[in-house]
Amino acid sequence: MAGDEGTPQTPARRVTRSSSATPLKPSLVSPNLLSPPTHAPPLESLSTEPMSADDLLALLPSRKSQILEFLRVIGPLNSPMLPALLYGGPSTGKTITILHVFRFLRRRFVYASCRSCYSPRILFETVLNQLLCHRRTRENGYSSAKRCERASDFVNLLRDALIRPKTAPGDEKKTFCSKEGHGDGIGEMIYLVFDNVELIRSWDKGSEVLPLLFRMADVLKTPAVGLIYISRAMPDAYYSMTGSVEPISIYFPDYTVDDLHNIFMRNQVNQKLYSSFLSIVLKPYSRVTKRVDELATVFDPLFKKYCEPLADLSLVPDEAMKRKLFDHLQPHLTASLNEIFTVTPWSLVEVAKERTPKRGHVRKLCGKEVFSELDIHMSTSAKYLLISAFLASRNPATLDAALFDSTGGSNNRKRKRKSTQTSLDQQDDMAEEILMKGPGTFPLERLLAIFQCITSVMDCSVEEEQFEDGVLAEGSNVWLMSDALLQLSTLCNANFICKSGNFQLEGSTRYRSMIDEDMALKVARSINFPLSKYLYRR
Amino acid sequence: MSPSPISIPPSSPIADDTTDDNVLQPFFVLHKALPQKCQRKAAGSTRTRRKIDLPHSSPKSPEKSDAVASSVGPNDANHERLRLEAFNMTWSKIDTTIKEVLTRIHRNLFAEVHQWALESFLALKSGKPRHALEIQSPYPLLDNVICRQIPTAMILTKNAEFVDDMLTFQELGEHLKYKGCHIANLLSMDFCAKDGIAGCLRSLLRQLVVDAPDTADMSVLSSWYCEPENYDHPVIIVIDDMERCSGAILADFIRLLSEWVNKLPVIFIMGVATTDTAKKLLPSDALQHLQASKFTLGSPLERMNALVEAVLVKPSFGFNIGHNVAVFMRNYFLGHDGTVISFVRALKLACVKHFSMEPLSFLGIDVCDENEVFLHGKCDALPDTLLKYAFNLPSCKRGKDCKNSRDDLGEGLSDLRKLLKAWSSVILCLCEVGKNNKIQLLDIFCEATDPALSSLDPSNHKLERLFNGQNLAEGRLDFKGGLIGQLVHTVRELPLSSLIELLDLWSIHTEELYEVHGEVRELQSVVKSSNSGNNLKERQIDCHKMSMSLCAGRTSLSVNGKAAALLDNMVRKFLMPIECLCFHEIICFRNVDILQSALIGNPRRNIQVDLMKSTTYIKCSCCSSNENVLSPTMHDTSVMYNLAQEHGDLINLQDWYQSFKSTVLSTNKLKSPLQHSPMSKKVKSSPSESEASIQARFCRAVIELQIAGLIRMPSKRRPDFVQRVAFGL
Known part of the structure; x- marks a missing residue:
């Protein structure tokens, strides 16, 4: 766009450079802090039209003090700055403030979000690409300008990239962004903005990259670089590992x-x-x-x-x-x-589907339709397994023997009545504790034992009923047992049951049921299983 | 590896002998071969309660049927080839039908999803086209959107098992690709915690960008999107089984994409079992970036009904299944995994078995051909043995009127075809009724194939049925309980409007069934006239039954009654179960045992059986003499498992080891009685079998048993006991 301005401006640049070679010292007070630059060359997409300070403040309500502080830190044109750390909770306007401020100031900056750049290599290459104004295209195989995997390489390449426009100002290949450095009002400072710095801590090599980033100012020893970190974590989270000069921190409080x-x-x-x-x-x-x-x-x-x-x-x-x-x-x-996440039906057909059950319920009173149906298809054995898992998660293991004796739990009420008051209280406490803990874990054997119990009990009753129908009088137990483990893995895949523990042959894998009681009741209803009889309640 | 000193490869003739009846020979190379065949015997007495008693010989149903086949027909290569051809033709026809049916079911949903994707894409673009520089800029765009959301289609699969849906999602992807969207199918494997977010991004890039570099960087994707031919099309990411993804990685992925969504129009399509899944899997800050819409796939039962209708009810393939098989397949579908894929697999197996076992099955493809010339031609070409076989079929013996000529066979087969056609029309009519009552076609089909439905001799069943029909005219129903009776009853209670619809459908289904078709037409006109009479009233009332009968009065009741009578008549006249028809064996597969054993293998049982009687497979000279005695040349694991039978739930490792050692050492005693004195062997083991090597063998055998899932390693509580896991067969 303004590529031809590049060469003539070199002397001016030299001047500014020498001026910026003054000892690193942030200018705390700048005379015309909020006066917009008079004239600015286009600066990528941020440069739409010049904006006034009032516009800037109006864009970001209740961030005035932070903006002013940041402007103070960043200083006037071509003045070196100390590294700055902007921190505050999520969605408190940190990134957008920075971007708007740079748009207002019209200065060059390099932005890298550590979320998009999820590994050191991508982070390094993103920074270098922007500095070198490299664009990935099909012609260059979408490759980056420099291959850079190690931190030491990055420092060297970064230093090169920062110096290059100065040593080779006429390099036409770099017109796209080096011109900005030559443009008046842009200044030759380059600001590196690292967003979401807190994420680096969870990287594999986070402990190497993080100190590097925070020590960048010392390492580069170039005053023409401004470093800005944006983080959700408190500054304390970083100091311990850097040992470098503390960045100036600007806190973004939560909105009122x-x-x-x-x-x-x-x-x-x-x-x-x-x-x-x-x-x-x-x-x-x-x-x-x-x-x-x-x-x-x-x-x-x-x-x-x-x-x-x-x-x-x-x-x-x-x-x-x-x-x-x-x-x-x-x-x-x-x-x-009360809702975190809603899934709305999109089409009219879906909306109609949502509504029909209600109407159908009224109309189908005569039929033996189940009123709240399970909306997911599961095989019968999977349903039994799911119920067993639910029971195993809900009931304390010590009660299994009482619930699943030879009578299938039918006389468990009698037993309860016999027990003394104190033991009842103890059980109550235990049950409450279990409820507070959430679903418990259980080993596979317990699940299979319960599964076998409830299927055998159900089998007896079902077979009697079905005998006259002549529908598969031959024991359905065989059907159910043949691939219980396969069904279990299906349920695990569908996230109805989750697996934990190690996956070795030892068999110490523990399972946990993930379904709520509503769902369990629906499943139980669909196979006519008396779930409430087996649920241990206070 | 082998415990036995003899590891000579077996002589080839033995190998040939054994392959005939048994393909499995895992330990074949380990033992010396024995020329004589060994007798199979049960393994010992029941001393402990955990001991497995093997049956003397396993029932071999395939052998039996093979015997039948071979005894009956001259199984010359020609007819075998014919059967193979017939199978290939039939199955390819069935296969294409199944595919068509499944695509037809999903067609609406696909169109809907496409429409949604287009709308979401427009909303994402929000009118203003982005400049390439904007898209490639590394920082977030400054628009006024506070929270950027990714449009997400949550497609409810309605099935806990996702196997069926993988194909559906693939097809959906192809459909959308055909419509001009960029598609990336991400698997749950891409979202595993091990690879982190790089895994899924790499997979995404690899599918979209042709020459993607090795770094999976989003900027690559944005640059790729800026290429003119890629620009301005939505990028749709299909994740078919979201439940199986690692929640943390998926959440990272969503957060990352949400940074880009206003530059790159990314749209998610996710397959989920329930709408709650996302809530359970993802943290709220990832969820808020999803703008979810709900879509629903057809339930497995719907698909199944469509399949049954297209494949089993419509008699166009020359292959059908009997009642037992139908019930088995229904239970397999409902009780096991409930996937269409397994149903289709069962059907294919049935088909394979049918064509391989039934000598005349190659006639099947022509049975359903309208052109009878071929059929008669084929019948004429049959050799006498096959002809004799055909007339010796049980179904034919039951029938009286056969003079055992070739023409009769042809006639019989074309009759079979006609009867089947009528049968399928009636089933379809019943199915239409069932739709009102939420009765599945699969169930109707199972009941309709039940030979007990007409427990009469096929020779005089027509007469009997006619008689019953007279009973029916007086309003009596003598089907009790069953689904079909229920359906007939439903027709009586249908509101008029549904009845009209029903009759319209009936008239379509019975088009080729002339006798009934006339009656349906007649009834239709009656209903229409009565309907137009009551039209005014009808409009005011909801179709509720009570008000219906009040206002429409006698007419509709009588119309309903007539319709029910008609249906009943149809059922009695034409709903002859296939197994009651002459020559049904030619096209009908009934052997449920074979299907069952082929489908539901019992691996654990087989492992145990094989371990218990490894000698029957290996047929070595050394162990064949007495099966009850453990021979030291047997495979270690087999020895160990046999020894384990002497123990209860818990096996003391020390005892086990001692008995193992004594078994193994008895080898040396037997093998080399002359070299060592009997005294010395107790005290000192032979140099070749040192204590250490026996221990090592013992350990390996224990591990193998553990891997086979038969025992569990010692726990902390009982350090010197292993626990048996599998009991019985």
């Missing part, structure tokens, strides 16, 4: 309710309507979470629901209308407060 209100009001078409909507939802939801992204995902469908009764979305609601809308929203409110 008012901040949230401002943020959500930003781009609304019908301000009044949305404000009345927020007055309903913001309070209860902000008690649950103050994360903007979470709230946004919840509010979108709710607002659609809220507007459903309205024919015209641009009208300003009066009190009566607000009340009406509130009444409309009320039932959905509590439901969505």
